[in-house]
Amino acid sequence: MNTYIYIWVSLVMLTGLSVSTAGRNWGRWGLTLALLIAFIKSGLILNYFMHLKDQKKMKWIRWMIPGIFAILVFFIGLTFLDIALR
Numbered sequence: 001m002n003t004y005i006y007i008w009v010s011l012v013m014l015t016g017l018s019v020s021t022a023g024r025n026w027g028r029w030g031l032t033l034a035l036l037i038a039f040i041k042s043g044l045i046l047n048y049f050m051h052l053k054d055q056k057k058m059k060w061i062r063w064m065i066p067g068i069f070a071i072l073v074f075f076i077g078l079t080f081l082d083i084a085l086r
Contacts, residue, residue: 007048014041035076039069 018037026033046052046065 003048007044011041011044014044031076 014037018034018041021030021033021037024030
């Protein structure tokens with residue numbers, strides 16, 4: 001039970017961090033920082049609340065998460081390319 005409380009507190013702290021960083025001008029690093037915080041939060045949720053860290057039989061999950069991240073980076077890259085070429 002203590003693990004879930006620690007994870008919940010860390011998620012609340014990361015949410016506060018993401019809200020506080022959204023109010024500041026980070027320049028080019030703003031989006032990168034927001035995505036990094038979101039990636040950490042989603043990893044905590046996937047591992048602890050969805051119990052994926054205990055699933056040893058699901059070897060495909062090791063390929064799925066980097067694949068989804070690669071697709072996300074691809075679409076963000078297409079968005080920046082569209083904005084850059086206007």
